[in-house]
Each structure stands twice: as C-alpha cells, then as structure tokens.
Amino acid sequence: CQNHVFRVRVTTGAVIPRFLAYAIGASPARAYFYDAAKKTTNLASISKSQISELAVPVPPVSVQADVVRKLDALRRVGVAELRHARRLTRFRAALIEELVSGARPAPAVGVLR
Numbered sequence: 001c002q003n004h005v006f007r008v009r010v011t012t013g014a015v016i017p018r019f020l021a022y023a024i025g026a027s028p029a030r031a032y033f034y035d036a037a038k039k040t041t042n043l044a045s046i047s048k049s050q051i052s053e054l055a056v057p058v059p060p061v062s063v064q065a066d067v068v069r070k071l072d073a074l075r076r077v078g079v080a081e082l083r084h085a086r087r088l089t090r091f092r093a094a095l096i097e098e099l100v101s102g103a104r105p106a107p108a109v110g111v112l113r
Contacts, residue, residue, distance in 0.1 A: 006051055015056075019064040022071050023056045 037044040098104035
C-alpha cells in the first residue's frame with residue numbers, strides 16, 4: 001500500500017495491543033488488506049473505513065497473553081537465528097577472501113574414494 005501509517009488505538013481492556021499487532025500481521029488479515037485495497041499500476045491504497053472493517057477474533061485476555069508470550073518467544077528465537085546466519089555468512093565471505101587472496105593457506109584436502 002501507499003506509504004501511510006495507520007494508528008490503531010485499543011480503547012478497551014479486552015484486547016492486548018501486542019496481540020492485536022500479531023493478529024493484524026497474520027496471514028488472514030494480510031489477505032483481507034490485499035483484497036480490500038484499491039490497486040492501480042504499482043500502487044495500492046486502503047481507506048480507514050476499509051481497515052476498520054477487519055474482523056479480528058478476540059479470545060479472553062488470558063488466552064491473548066499466552067499467545068503473545070509464545071509468539072514473542074518464537075520471535076526471539078527467529079531473531080537470534082537470523083543474526084547467527086548473518087554472522088556465518090560474513091565469516092564465510094571473509095574466509096573465501098582469505099583463501100583466494102592467499103592470506104590464509106588452503107587446508108590439505110584428501111582424495112575421496
């Protein structure tokens with residue numbers, strides 16, 4: 001969609017804001033926004049009224065809190081793994097550069113039979 005930011009204000013204690021953020025980012029909501037948006041060549045836009053029509057299931061607050069705890073934990077693992085993968089990618093690139101430039105001698109490789 002266009003470069004607009006919509007602020008959603010939770011006006012009741014029945015919804016945990018972080019739960020709502022996860023719900024809005026989930027596939028069903030994303031599909032709704034894609035379908036509801038008006039599209040032209042390389043541009044999509046959505047109105048406040050269309051955003052307001054999004055139906056979000058609201059379980060009890062205790063269930064929402066549990067969902068948020070679990071998704072936050074998964075997110076932390078995902079972020080840590082992404083950082084680790086990036087470090088390995090940088091290490092691999094540096095190692096290849098050292099081997100190709102001769103700064104690091106190549107290890108002896110045995111013959112596979």
